[in-house]
Amino acid sequence: MSMISDAASVAPGQSVYRPLLLRFYDLVVYVYNSPFLWRCPPFVLRQQYERHLGRRHLEVGVGTGYLIDTAHLTIHPEVTLLDINRSCLTATGRRLARFAPQIVQASALEPLPDLEPFDSIAMNYVVHCLPGSIEEKGAAFGHVAARLADDGVFFGATILQGSAPRSPIAQLWMDFYNRRGVFHNAKDTPRGLRAALERHFGDVRVELRGCVGVWTAKRPIRS
Template sequence: MSIDHDREREAADRALVEGHAPYHRRALAFYDLFVMHGSAPWCWRCPSRNFRQLYDTCIGARHAEIGVGTGYLLARCRFPVPDPHITLVDLNPATLDYTAERLADFRTERVLANALEPLPLDEGAYDSAALSFLLHCIPGSLKEKGIALANAARVVRPGGVVFGSTVLASGVPVSRAGRFLMRDLNRKGVFHNDRDSLGDLRDQLHTPFERHELVVRGCVGLFRAWTPS
């Protein structure tokens, strides 16, 4: 039983690392065009203004970005203070470096870490934490990778907010183009969301948080959840 569990964990770890492989520096230069201006509005039916509004209304003065992408939203959002402190958390050094360079005008800290494991950050040290377009890239079902939400909740202060977005496969309207692209990305190991449903996302938001809001735009779930005060 233990050997089977170890093998499953090793396979999941490999899938997680392989899922980060496409996000090398050359690919990141085109990420915003292909994702924020391409697949998000045209395939997932969720224009970038929805993500920006989420950031503008949730981001705090001390913020942890878990799964940093290219820093597109951090570079465009409205922080509540002129000199925010931003901690960038990712398993991929290339995305950490790319985003830190993009945010050179801000105070940033880079942390190499796995969102599925306890984060090497001080507990309750942040006003906000974001997991944007991250969960659909992590292997497993939402019931398994929901631990990333709990890990984020631990580093946010009482009454702080964890927010983000993820592409869902069921319980939401998926366009024909979206379904085609989703299958292709799952086949390539870039996405791992073929079992991700709106109901499971809602269930994962119940446990570590005092309250939450979850809205759907296209096939994207956008959420914000507050830790107990």
């Protein structure tokens, strides 16, 4: 497991992911929140890996590595894990040891280190954690586009507000997470997400599953 470090873990939206919380992360996020609060069953996100994962794969904002670990992959990819938070990188690096992942500590909001072009890049449940408007944090899509191969696929998901359908209880939890600085998605809308992706990719698909915007983006626009 090799390690490149390019960031200090001081940015908002990631400090909550400490080793103790990571032990309960899969249970909270994938057994309850995603299917029942946000109405996006985990298989929808897993399917993205099963369909699009390429030989050289970059995982941005890794959490515990739950999705890539539990997806039924038909290839054995070269995996790079990028996150600003060292605890997440350590936990996921261990879980995905079978891929001998390269570990990169860096912020998705800054231009990414000079890594090889990737055939696939995933960014699941990260954008709603990033501070700033969707236009501002959409800069992360530009940084990803710069590292995606011309024929590569960028896929991901983020929890949205605006016109995205959500129950009163989901709204209560979202407001709570926003007040605690865990989420920064009060103004993230489906339309804003699409526009932010289209600034950096020539072929964008966004589907709403509950209040989760699930996307695939191809044809990176080189700036």
